Amino acid sequence: PFVITTLCRLQDVLTEEDTDVIARVERPLGRTFFQRAVTELQAAQAAAAAPQKQHQVPPYIPQQHQYTDFELGWLRLSMSSIIG
Secondary structure, three states: OHHHHHHHHHOOOOOHHHOOOOOOOOOOHHHHHHHHHHHHHHHHHHHHHOOOOOOOOOOOOOOOOOOOHHHHHHHHHHHHHHHO
């Protein structure tokens, strides 16, 4: 027992005699991962909250015109009188 106790004291391992001594506080591994996850979540929330620019068609690209039924009917009548 003496050898084991001596080796434990040399390595700063608590023995039964030292149970009332508070060991040094170390940062738990789970806390590191949790804090990293919180940081990544906050970054993602900030990115999602940022206003997104809507895609706009450049002005040099002509937009397709949507013809009404009236315009299509008038065009058909005009073309039939020219062709036929």
